[in-house]
Amino acid sequence: MAPSTSSAITLNINGEKHTLPVDHRTTLLDALREHLDLTGTKKGCDQGQCGACTVLLDGRRAVSCLQLAVAAEGRVITTIEGVADGERLHPVQQAFLDLDGYQCGYCTPGQICSALGVIEEHAAGWPSAVTDDVRPEAGPPPLTAEEIRERMSGNLCRCGAYVSIVQAVAQAAQTQMADAEETGA
Amino acid sequence: MREFGYERAVDVSGAVALLGADPDARCLGGGTNLVDLMKSGVERPALLVDVRELPLDRVESMKGGGLRIGATVTNSDLAAHPEVRRHYPALTQAVLAGASGQLRNMATVGGNLLQRTRCGYFTDLAKPCNKRVPGSGCPAVEGEHHNHAVLGASAHCVATHPSDMAVALTAFDAVVRYETVDGPGELPLAEFYLPVGDTPHAETALPPGALITGVTLPAAPVAAHSRYRKVRERASYAFAIGSIAAALDVQDGVVREVRLAFGAVASRPWRARAAERELTGGPASAEAFAAAADAELAAAKTLPHNGYKVPLMRNLVVATLTELAAEAAR
Numbered sequence: 349m350a351p352s353t354s355s356a357i358t359l360n361i362n363g364e365k366h367t368l369p370v371d372h373r374t375t376l377l378d379a380l381r382e383h384l385d386l387t388g389t390k391k392g393c394d395q396g397q398c399g400a401c402t403v404l405l406d407g408r409r410a411v412s413c414l415q416l417a418v419a420a421e422g423r424v425i426t427t428i429e430g431v432a433d434g435e436r437l438h439p440v441q442q443a444f445l446d447l448d449g450y451q452c453g454y455c456t457p458g459q460i461c462s463a464l465g466v467i468e469e470h471a472a473g474w475p476s477a478v479t480d481d482v483r484p485e486a487g488p489p490p491l492t493a494e495e496i497r498e499r500m501s502g503n504l505c506r507c508g509a510y511v512s513i514v515q516a517v518a519q520a521a522q523t524q525m526a527d528a529e530e531t532g533a
Numbered sequence: 534m535r536e537f538g539y540e541r542a543v544d545v546s547g548a549v550a551l552l553g554a555d556p557d558a559r560c561l562g563g564g565t566n567l568v569d570l571m572k573s574g575v576e577r578p579a580l581l582v583d584v585r586e587l588p589l590d591r592v593e594s595m596k597g598g599g600l601r602i603g604a605t606v607t608n609s610d611l612a613a614h615p616e617v618r619r620h621y622p623a624l625t626q627a628v629l630a631g632a633s634g635q636l637r638n639m640a641t642v643g644g645n646l647l648q649r650t651r652c653g654y655f656t657d658l659a660k661p662c663n664k665r666v667p668g669s670g671c672p673a674v675e676g677e678h679h680n681h682a683v684l685g686a687s688a689h690c691v692a693t694h695p696s697d698m699a700v701a702l703t704a705f706d707a708v709v710r711y712e713t714v715d716g717p718g719e720l721p722l723a724e725f726y727l728p729v730g731d732t733p734h735a736e737t738a739l740p741p742g743a744l745i746t747g748v749t750l751p752a753a754p755v756a757a758h759s760r761y762r763k764v765r766e767r768a769s770y771a772f773a774i775g776s777i778a779a780a781l782d783v784q785d786g787v788v789r790e791v792r793l794a795f796g797a798v799a800s801r802p803w804r805a806r807a808a809e810r811e812l813t814g815g816p817a818s819a820e821a822f823a824a825a826a827d828a829e830l831a832a833a834k835t836l837p838h839n840g841y842k843v844p845l846m847r848n849l850v851v852a853t854l855t856e857l858a859a860e861a862a863r
Binding site: 353355373394405408409410418462466474477479483500501 | 534536537538539540541561563564565568569571572579581583585609612613615618619622625626629630632633634635636638763768769770
């Protein structure tokens with residue numbers, strides 16, 4: 349007997365569980381937007397190249413257009429709708445507002461989710477393609493504008509808001525580091 | 534996209550049983566290449582075997598040196614691993630030079646090895662392509678080929694292998710481990726990718742139904758003095774037009790050991806053995822580096838629009854080895 353080509357799956361999104369039937373061909377992006385009315389995550393290229401569809405999977409940034417929904421069952425999914433804490437904006441969101449890190453806003457949810465990933469990855473000591481010495485002994489590289497640009501290069505912005513996006517990520521990273529020092533995190 | 538069944542493998546034997554039973558079954562790791570190709574219709578599996586939850590996600594140090602890298606280790610985790618950064622820095626640099634942060638978080642080591650070429654004719658169902666449809670022709674030879682192969686190609690196919698990771702692994706004599714229903718096996722990476730010849734559709738020496746379980750990197754002290762350099766048409770987030778993984782051990786101005794592998798110039802990662810032979814035991818000078826590059830590139834067959842790759846690779850060899858020699862002198 350041919351295997352079934354659809355399944356009922358449960359997706360854990362922003363702390364809530366959603367059970368839905370999906371054709372296996374359904375991407376997580378389409379599941380979010382078309383089945384669950386979570387339209388904050390945007391479809392740009394649908395080929396994994398623009399980053400507009402960026403979400404967090406188990407805390408790590410990923411492009412939801414290449415993630416099959418059926419394969420996302422069991423993962424912890426965070427979308428842009430889950431970034432704020434109720435009415436309290438996340439420091440990354442606040443920084444994008446403060447520094448005007450967008451024009452049309454279409455790439456912005458992906459930029460913000462990606463920035464969350466960048467800050468986390470840098471805090472974990474990950475080097476990047478522009479890090480001169482990748483050895484652990486060299487210590488983590490400072491999060492310079494050059495490092496931010498490289499780490500954010502998976503997120504395109506056709507309006508060209510890159511300069512303020514980089515500034516927003518830098519400000520958010522500083523805010524988070526300052527918060528961490530205060531709370532001893 | 535063709536409809537397909539989906540099974541999540543819980544153990545390696547279950548995965549190979551599923552893969553072995555259906556020639557139209559494919560492994561699903563991060564999906565960053567496979568799902569893309571399924572969207573464009575190039576890949577049409579009937580069944581996806583999701584291998585992400587198999588216990589193949591560790592990087593382990595071996596006694597005496599060397600690393601065992603599991604097939605489902607993500608690209609990000611591989612690049613960030615302290616032992617990789619310390620003992621095989623060119624591998625970290627190679628992985629970080631590829632794709633985007635999002636894609637590296639999703640992509641697996643096994644999937645990176647198996648990714649398909651990005652030749653525009655291969656990915657376009659409306660075009661002839663000997664790799665996709667054997668015997669249909671290769672439009673790249675007379676058409677768009679500015680980023681196609683100058684080494685190891687044939688009249689049947691001039692596509693390049695796009696992986697950065699595989700270039701560094703090639704320089705370090707990686708061995709690919711796999712499992713089939715008949716038991717485990719291994720292939721040196723140097724023999725993993727088949728020569729193009731007149732069979733460009735046959736890309737790897739993996740037996741049908743095999744599951745890649747990991748990659749072994751033998752101990753290599755020279756690898757700690759290594760570098761990956763990638764040249765591309767943008768500052769980031771683009772495939773290479775030429776790349777190099779190099780490692781160098783210099784003592785008193787003499788090359789004791791050297792590893793060189795080229796990317797974006799051949800149907801597979803290109804180990805530059807002729808260059809290595811020329812250099813070993815000789816002076817670590819710019820002249821020697823250039824002569825070795827010339828020896829390797831003598832076999833290059835260029836097309837009308839990709840001739841630039843020859844001086845590009847020559848310059849990359851000289852620049853990268855010069856940099857490594859200077860670091861050794863410090």
